[in-house]
Amino acid sequence: MATQDQEVLDLAESRRDYKYGWTTDIEQEFAPIGLSEDTVRFISAKKNEPEWLLEWRLKALRLFTKMTCPEWPFLPYGYEKPDFQAISYWAAPKQGPKSLDEIDPRILETYAKLGIPLEEAKVLLGVEGAAASAAEGKAKAKAMAAAQAEFETGAVSAEPRKVAVDAVFDSVSVKTTFQDELARAGVIFCSISEATHSHPDLVRKYLGSVVPVADNYYAALNSAVFSDGSFVYIPKGCKCPMDLSTYFRINAKGTGQFERTLIIADEGSEVCYLEGCTAPQRDENQLHAAVVELVAHKGAKIKYSTIQNWYPGDENGKGGIFNFVTKRGLCEGDDSHISWTQVETGSAITWKYPSVVLKGDRSKGEFYSVALTNLRQQADTGTKMIHIGRDTSSHIISKGISAGHGHNTYRGLVEVRKTATNARNFTQCDSLLIGDQCGAHTFPYIDVRNQTATCEHEASTTKIAEDQMFYCTARGISEEDAVSLLVNGFCKQVFSELPMEFAVEANKLLAVSLEGSVG
Amino acid sequence: MTPLLQIDNLHASVGEVSILKGINLTINPGEVHAIMGPNGSGKSTLSQILAGKEDYAITQGTVAYNGKDLLGLGPDERANEGIFLAFQYPVEIPGVSAMQFLKAAVNAKRKHHGEEELDAGSMLKLFREKAAQVKINPEMLKRNVNEGFSGGEKKRFEIFQMAVLDSVLGILDESDSGLDIDALKVVSDGVNSMRNGKRGFLLVTHYQRLLEHIVPDFIHVLVKGRIVESGGREVALELEKNGYAKYGIYQPAKH
Numbered sequence: 001m002a003t004q005d006q007e008v009l010d011l012a013e014s015r016r017d018y019k020y021g022w023t024t025d026i027e028q029e030f031a032p033i034g035l036s037e038d039t040v041r042f043i044s045a046k047k048n049e050p051e052w053l054l055e056w057r058l059k060a061l062r063l064f065t066k067m068t069c070p071e072w073p074f075l076p077y078g079y080e081k082p083d084f085q086a087i088s089y090w091a092a093p094k095q096g097p098k099s100l101d102e103i104d105p106r107i108l109e110t111y112a113k114l115g116i117p118l119e120e121a122k123v124l125l126g127v128e129g130a131a132a133s134a135a136e137g138k139a140k141a142k143a144m145a146a147a148q149a150e151f152e153t154g155a156v157s158a159e160p161r162k163v164a165v166d167a168v169f170d171s172v173s174v175k176t177t178f179q180d181e182l183a184r185a186g187v188i189f190c191s192i193s194e195a196t197h198s199h200p201d202l203v204r205k206y207l208g209s210v211v212p213v214a215d216n217y218y219a220a221l222n223s224a225v226f227s228d229g230s231f232v233y234i235p236k237g238c239k240c241p242m243d244l245s246t247y248f249r250i251n252a253k254g255t256g257q258f259e260r261t262l263i264i265a266d267e268g269s270e271v272c273y274l275e276g277c278t279a280p281q282r283d284e285n286q287l288h289a290a291v292v293e294l295v296a297h298k299g300a301k302i303k304y305s306t307i308q309n310w311y312p313g314d315e316n317g318k319g320g321i322f323n324f325v326t327k328r329g330l331c332e333g334d335d336s337h338i339s340w341t342q343v344e345t346g347s348a349i350t351w352k353y354p355s356v357v358l359k360g361d362r363s364k365g366e367f368y369s370v371a372l373t374n375l376r377q378q379a380d381t382g383t384k385m386i387h388i389g390r391d392t393s394s395h396i397i398s399k400g401i402s403a404g405h406g407h408n409t410y411r412g413l414v415e416v417r418k419t420a421t422n423a424r425n426f427t428q429c430d431s432l433l434i435g436d437q438c439g440a441h442t443f444p445y446i447d448v449r450n451q452t453a454t455c456e457h458e459a460s461t462t463k464i465a466e467d468q469m470f471y472c473t474a475r476g477i478s479e480e481d482a483v484s485l486l487v488n489g490f491c492k493q494v495f496s497e498l499p500m501e502f503a504v505e506a507n508k509l510l511a512v513s514l515e516g517s518v519g
Numbered sequence: 520m521t522p523l524l525q526i527d528n529l530h531a532s533v534g535e536v537s538i539l540k541g542i543n544l545t546i547n548p549g550e551v552h553a554i555m556g557p558n559g560s561g562k563s564t565l566s567q568i569l570a571g572k573e574d575y576a577i578t579q580g581t582v583a584y585n586g587k588d589l590l591g592l593g594p595d596e597r598a599n600e601g602i603f604l605a606f607q608y609p610v611e612i613p614g615v616s617a618m619q620f621l622k623a624a625v626n627a628k629r630k631h632h633g634e635e636e637l638d639a640g641s642m643l644k645l646f647r648e649k650a651a652q653v654k655i656n657p658e659m660l661k662r663n664v665n666e667g668f669s670g671g672e673k674k675r676f677e678i679f680q681m682a683v684l685d686s687v688l689g690i691l692d693e694s695d696s697g698l699d700i701d702a703l704k705v706v707s708d709g710v711n712s713m714r715n716g717k718r719g720f721l722l723v724t725h726y727q728r729l730l731e732h733i734v735p736d737f738i739h740v741l742v743k744g745r746i747v748e749s750g751g752r753e754v755a756l757e758l759e760k761n762g763y764a765k766y767g768i769y770q771p772a773k774h
Contacts, residue, residue: 465610467610468610468612470572470594470610471606471609471610471612472612472620472623473571473593473594473595473598474570474571474572474594474595474597474598474604474606475595475598475620475621475623475624475627475680475684476595476598476599476624476627476628476631476684477595477623477624477627478595478627479595481623481627485612485615485619485620485623486612486615488614488615488619489612489613489614489615489663490613490614491614492613492614492615493614
């Protein structure tokens with residue numbers, strides 16, 4: 001009986017389709033394979049970088065070669081460490097685009113297929129909404145999307161907003177939309193490569209200011225070989241007129257993607273930034289080692305949302321992206337506010353701890369996370385909240401879902417330093433198990449050096465209850481849909497933090513990622 | 520005429536314990552049947568078996584729904600074919616709004632019958648219509664399924680779902696328990712508004728009170744897993760007067 005159940009489970013698992021597993025056939029240019037000073041010089045030369053940046057990279061490379069790979073992440077299945085001499089650190093479409101008309105149509109097609117509009121006439125409404133807006137006229141599409149979102153998320157409908165997109169294809173940014181309109185508000189939104197030329201002072205001042213070059217193993221590697229990512233500067237007092245987003249696509253084989261993103265919100269400004277990621281289905285593991293730095297000055301607010309859907313590998317744990325990412329925000333000024341929201345459904349392995357350094361008095365850090373592991377995925381993710389200023393507060397909501405043979409780990413640090421009088425933290429950490437072959441693990445660290453601090457930690461681990469399943473199926477809902485409905489309910493606290501269009505997409509993504517998890 | 524539901528000699532058990540010991544019952548389209556019985560008689564087991572709960576072993580007998588075997592279908596298929604169980608203890612589903620839940624149920628049924636999904640606008644219209652029919656406040660639909668609902672709200676929400684899903688056979692498992700008179704009235708008015716020549720209902724109850732509001736065509740008394748008496752209104756009235764004493768069970772049938 002047990003083996004039969006197992007067979008059903010396996011059969012069900014193999015049905016799971018990764019929707020974004022295709023590749024774009026396009027002529028690309030690569031850096032010579034392997035990691036060396038020459039590689040770093042090659043990348044720097046490709047981007048025509050100033051001397052100081054090349055030196056910065058070379059310093060990072062020297063530090064990296066002296067560092068060792070961390071062993072502490074919890075990976076029950078282990079993994080084969082990437083061979084840094086076997087991959088190429090740069091892959092770019094041969095034809096360098098200038099305007100939309102000049103972009104290779106195959107790249108445009110790639111983004112259209114992903115539901116990411118690179119034409120400014122379209123707004124990002126989620127995959128179906130974007131198509132609808134073109135076909136049926138905007139007003140109708142908007143109303144539809146709003147009603148739809150109300151159903152999908154239970155959220156109160158709002159006008160779908162306009163979104164500017166920076167599209168990163170392997171190692172280069174191929175297009176950034178709405179730049180002119182943003183520039184009129186004083187907002188700088190471009191690829192980081194472009195920013196090193198157009199705004200060298202800003203880049204030099206802030207690059208590595210939150211995540212120093214030798215912060216950790218993969219951050220050092222990224223500092224040496226980073227290729228592209230987004231650069232955002234919001235001027236004083238400016239509420240960014242539209243949401244900004246970056247869409248990362250890995251396409252080329254035998255490469256890694258080394259994203260570098262830097263967002264600066266000057267005094268009293270506000271910005272909402274979104275990022276999405278997908279990659280082709282391959283038997284080899286590919287590396288995505290990113291560094292994201294956020295700086296919020298006095299009274300500024302940054303809201304950063306991620307939907308990560310890298311290829312997760314197959315049911316035997318073959319292939320998939322290694323997602324080794326350092327994300328950190330600095331609440332530099334008083335009354336500043338940084339909020340991370342992440343929905344992590346993809347990748348074979350995820351190590352990621354979006355953190356906030358609460359330096360300014362009364363500054364506020366938030367972390368809302370949904371991490372799902374199915375198949376043989378392994379995720380070790382969480383956050384760090386470092387309280388330095390007075391009256392700082394942090395809020396952590398983590399929802400881990402384990403299905404199939406997946407292992408999900410929450411790892412978090414709440415650190416209250418001596419100076420952080422009246423610091424407050426609230427942490428809620430919930431795990432949901434689907435089936436009996438998966439695991440949920442929690443490593444919360446709390447380090448308090450100030451007597452006036454208040455830290456609260458709540459945790460729960462649950463399985464999907466049989467009475468809930470029967471209640472759903474007795475209403476005609478199939479078992480599979482019932483699971484995804486219950487899981488979406490479990491995640492609602494986090495999804496409600498996402499912009500509406502993203503919340504709808506996250507709901508769908510979760511359903512797809514869970515397909516076949518009930519035997 | 521093919522009966523809506525035909526139960527023949529149904530035996531069911533949990534583990535070694537035999538609960539239903541040969542039930543026979545026929546419900547024709549348009550009929551309302553009530554099953555009355557004391558605690559532990561097997562009333563709720565019968566309702567749950569009809570809805571497809573898998574905790575029971577059917578050891579003997581058959582159940583036909585519209586002339587076709589019912590026991591081979593999963594609970595979702597039965598629901599999509601028109602069977603609706605109003606739960607005695609409706610289940611909370613945190614984070615899922617009533618609207619989202621019902622949308623999934625309506626579309627599952629439409630898919631089952633080869634129809635297209637309803638778009639958001641038509642769905643809202645359907646909900647408003649049915650809310651008016653069974654007199655519930657549509658604001659309720661914005662809350663999470665049964666979360667923080669009072670006992671009365673939970674039961675009213677069950678009736679609302681039955682109306683939205685347009686059940687063919689409605690099974691009400693002790694829908695009257697724990698209700699004050701106002702809530703009982705809403706529930707029974709809802710059911711009465713759905714009565715017609717095609718729909719059938721099976722009311723499962725311990726107490727006679729519900730039957731004053733929803734007047735059944737037939738009343739059956741279930742004791743220790745067997746139907747021991749069937750008849751009309753007089754059966755309920757006698758139970759009200761004397762309780763279940765006549766069957767050797769000393770429990771009142773009056774609330």
